[in-house]
Amino acid sequence: MLLHGVGLDHTVWSRVESRLGRTTSAIDLPGHGRQPRLSEPTDLAEMAADVLERMPAGPVHLVGFSLGSLIAQQIAIESPERVRSLACVSSVCARTDDDSAAVRGRLEGAGADFPGSMERALERWFPAEAAAEAGAASSGGVGNSIAKAVDSSGGGVAEVLREEIRPVLFANDPVSYRHAYAVFATGDRELAPRLGEITAPTLAITGELDPGSTPEMSRRLAERIPDTRVVVVPGARHMLPVTHAEVLAGHLGALIDSTATGAGTASRSTTAP
Numbered sequence: 001m002l003l004h005g006v007g008l009d010h011t012v013w014s015r016v017e018s019r020l021g022r023t024t025s026a027i028d029l030p031g032h033g034r035q036p037r038l039s040e041p042t043d044l045a046e047m048a049a050d051v052l053e054r055m056p057a058g059p060v061h062l063v064g065f066s067l068g069s070l071i072a073q074q075i076a077i078e079s080p081e082r083v084r085s086l087a088c089v090s091s092v093c094a095r096t097d098d099d100s101a102a103v104r105g106r107l108e109g110a111g112a113d114f115p116g117s118m119e120r121a122l123e124r125w126f127p128a129e130a131a132a133e134a135g136a137a138s139s140g141g142v143g144n145s146i147a148k149a150v151d152s153s154g155g156g157v158a159e160v161l162r163e164e165i166r167p168v169l170f171a172n173d174p175v176s177y178r179h180a181y182a183v184f185a186t187g188d189r190e191l192a193p194r195l196g197e198i199t200a201p202t203l204a205i206t207g208e209l210d211p212g213s214t215p216e217m218s219r220r221l222a223e224r225i226p227d228t229r230v231v232v233v234p235g236a237r238h239m240l241p242v243t244h245a246e247v248l249a250g251h252l253g254a255l256i257d258s259t260a261t262g263a264g265t266a267s268r269s270t271t272a273p
Helices: 010-020 044-053 067-078 097-112 114-125 128-135 144-153 157-170 174-197 215-224 245-261
Strands: 060-065 083-089 202-207 228-233 268-271
Touching: 010 157, 010 245, 044 067, 044 174, 060 067, 060 245, 067 083, 067 174, 083 245, 097 114, 097 174, 114 157, 174 215, 202 215, 202 245, 215 228, 228 245
Parallel strands: 060 083, 083 202, 202 228, 228 268
Antiparallel strands: none
């Protein structure tokens, strides 16, 4: 079960799904994609309850990206019998005061200038200066479809990715987006004292260069969740499901396989190849 990040929709998982080689279900979070817009403020518990109602009755391998990771953690705490394993992809955890101030600034920016806020998000995720690195990535990085698009357009990888994600971001209702973003901005501090209640084998994976969901935050998750493995993807930024789908799918597959064998994740930190 795959949960996307704020402002995105289920399609962000398409590359991972094609590489995972397993039956998957990627759904839209409340207020996103095909789900009804959020007309009023909400909270993490309400968003998690909505997702839980749409999950299969049996335990699932639950994968959350960014905001989706916070929702997945909430579900793993409140309904542990529904979660076989937990993957926290590009997840925030216990933001510092400076981190919290920065995310509040982005929330305020979305209210004052929604289009500008979306463009700034694209630049954070796919900065122009990273185009050369992305263009040189192996199959573990950007997908073949992106490489072909770059070859045919003559443009940079970062711009191709921006153009792919831009319509998804701009399809958001601005009010609904801000309600969801407010949950993203505060949910990590709400969860931090309860992360030790999570019993599912857990993967915390993020990009080495992610400025908002830093490697240190993934290590904080591992300090709090008993059975957690940390993976830091070298040279990667925030959008791992898009830019490093093969690497991500490989680690998700390993987590799923470990639960089948009963090996567990044994809290440790590694660097992805």
